[in-house]
Amino acid sequence: MIVKKLAFIGAGNMAGAIIKGLIEGGYPAEQIRATTRSVDSATQAARHLGIAVSTDNQATCQWAEVIVLAVKPQMLKDTCAELSPALENQLIISVAAGIDTATLSQWLGKDLAIVRSMPNTPSQVGVGASGLFANPHTRESERDFAHQVAEATGLCIWVEDETLIHAVTAVSGSGPAYYFLFMEAMIEAGKSLGLDETSARALTLQTALGAATLANKVDTPVDQLKRNVMSPGGTTERAIHTFEDGQLRQLVQKAMNECAARSESLGRELSQ
The missing domain is CATH 1.10.3730.10 (ProC C-terminal domain-like)
Structure with missing residues (x-):
């Protein structure tokens, strides 16, 4: 198992499913942190998931080696702008539907390793199916870690052409x-x-x-x-x-x- 400091920006159903799957698979909970938008939701998520949860996106990103973007697609542009000053060379994994890696890179303002994941709702019970795409800045070791994260909730397959994520959406996402x-x-x-x-x-x-x-x-x-x-x-x-x-x-x-x-x-x- 590869262990890195892993941060989830957003702690909703999909993030929670991945976090639970990782911990149940032996990933150390102390190496996972998450953020939410309010103190109340952070408290509830921490109790539910058994990890540290805060409302400070920048501090959480500065701590992390890998960041999972798990906010609603409509919120992602503003979230990326907020995170940008805290980013150096972290691996970015996005589970937000519809946003391609080039757009993410533009919004983040940096040429980072980015993996785009298209999961589905059965991930919430450990039998999901995800399609993954990595941008050219992603090293093999980073692909391996992203695969491990996605596999925590079920099957995952890689596509080498990002446009095929639309086909993944048609087959397994929807x-x-x-x-x-x-x-x-x-x-x-x-x-x-x-x-x-x-x-x-x-x-x-x-x-x-x-x-x-x-x-x-x-x-x-x-x-x-x-x-x-x-x-x-x-x-x-x-x-x-x-x-x-x-x-x-x-x-x-x-x-x-x-x-x-x-x-x-x-x-x-x-x-x-």
Whole structure:
């Protein structure tokens, strides 16, 4: 394990998930600090996370070797301006959606090593998926540390072209909502077929968990796993053909194209 003085600017849900994951994985809590906007929230975060939390961004950054920017994207420009005087050669990790590394560098006013991370909400329960991109100033050892931080909440993958973060957003960043929508539809369909809501929900969620777990634990491609459930002329085949006839694949592609396009345009809006 690589241990560095690690500061989180912002201690909301995503920062809290990463901090908890790191500490549960053996990272020393005394090597992590965080900041919040008010004394009350700092007190609550310190009690909840078991680390030192203050409202002094500059002092916290001066102490740190690595800084995680975990504030809302709309607040990031002003936050960067505030942090700039306290920065020397720290590694910057940003989990703010939409803001590219060139914009961050401009706002920080320094050519620093910057890693951009696109996590998702299941990170809050340790089964997240994150996409990472490092700017050219980032050394291999800094990439390794950023990987360790991201991996504290689940899977992480690197992209070497920053524009691919939009694809990561479409697949995993927004992806949980797609599955929640499908679960919602299955629960409603189960109820319409006569199941009570508790049973329909339990069966739907366990089936989703089972399918994902099976796909993760075997080397079989997911299209083959699908066929393994389908018997010729059987019940599953009838359902799958109905999805296919309804152009489910094309709808998924269209939705993810729209998601990626919005990610790109949102990034331009936030960077202005």
